[in-house]
Amino acid sequence: MAVDEYGIPASGIVADCSHAPPLMNGLEAEAFPADKAYDTNELLGILKETDIATVIPPVKSWKEQRAYSHELYRARHVISFF
Known part of the structure; x- marks a missing residue:
């Protein structure tokens, strides 16, 4: 993100969710928490x-x-590196 000298986003405030769809092109996953x-x-x-x-x-x-998996949702911050 680009910010000015006060830490304010240079291009205005944009919701994170608006950036998700373009990043999903070609995504292979079983779940999206x-x-x-x-x-x-x-x-x-x-x-x-x-x-x-x-x-x-x-x-x-x-x-x-x-409905959604509460178990998978609670584990959304766990990242494994192999």
Whole structure:
């Protein structure tokens, strides 16, 4: 991210979730664990199309509350290097 001398983003504030779809091109994964901020129609559609399990808690205000793996969600910060 580019910031000015005060630490303010140079190009304005942009939500992280808006950067996820372009980065998913060619992604091979069984699951996509992320925080509620990534609960967007665009991202959910991409995950469905690519048959990647959605491990994102739904935003409480959504009418449809989909199920997700709480176990995988809790483990989202664990990174393994092989």
